[in-house]
Amino acid sequence: MTRRAFLGLLALPLLLAACGPKGSYQNVGPEELYRALESGAVVVDVRTPGEFAQGHVPGAINLPVEEVARWADQIPKDRPVYLYCRSGNRSRKAAEYLAKKGYTNLYNVEGGVLAIARVGFSLVR
Numbered sequence: 101m102t103r104r105a106f107l108g109l110l111a112l113p114l115l116l117a118a119c120g121p122k123g124s125y126q127n128v129g130p131e132e133l134y135r136a137l138e139s140g141a142v143v144v145d146v147r148t149p150g151e152f153a154q155g156h157v158p159g160a161i162n163l164p165v166e167e168v169a170r171w172a173d174q175i176p177k178d179r180p181v182y183l184y185c186r187s188g189n190r191s192r193k194a195a196e197y198l199a200k201k202g203y204t205n206l207y208n209v210e211g212g213v214l215a216i217a218r219v220g221f222s223l224v225r
Contacts, residue, residue: 123199125183125206127192130216133157133182133209141180146194147213151186155223157216165190168197177203184209184216 137143137159145156146165156162163171165185175181175198183191183198188210195208209215216223 123201123203123206125195125199125203125208127188127210128182128207129210130219130221132207133184133216134221136180136182136207139180141182141207142176143182143184144175144191144194146183146185146190153225155213155225157184158222158224160184160224165194168194172198172201175203177205180205180207182207182209185212187214188212 133143134157137157143157143160145152145160145162146168147162148164149162152160152162181198181203183194183206185191185194188208189212191208191212195206198206211218213223
């Protein structure tokens with residue numbers, strides 16, 4: 101085996117990892133979410149309509165995670181999409197679902213509304 105072939109074999113796991121799943125998402129904090137509001141990002145609150153009515157991020161749209169299969173194709177793939185819920189668990193599930201559908205510009209707000217309130221950002225009621 102040549103040295104070049106050997107080095108190619110060593111690189112194979114890295115190449116396979118880079119191909120990974122179809123899409124991806126990043127976990128972010130409330131600060132990044134509120135900065136993204138100024139740049140026209142799509143913000144999706146995946147909680148129930150009742151939870152949304154109790155207070156949500158300004159400009160957010162309410163698309164419950166339980167219905168993600170119905171609304172997933174309505175989300176633009178050419179703009180950043182920020183997902184949040186109460187604590188970050190439901191939004192993570194929605195991000196994972198959208199990533200499997202090929203979305204790559206996804207952001208899950210870790211800690212959700214609880215973290216947003218803890219940092220002191222305002223919510224619309």
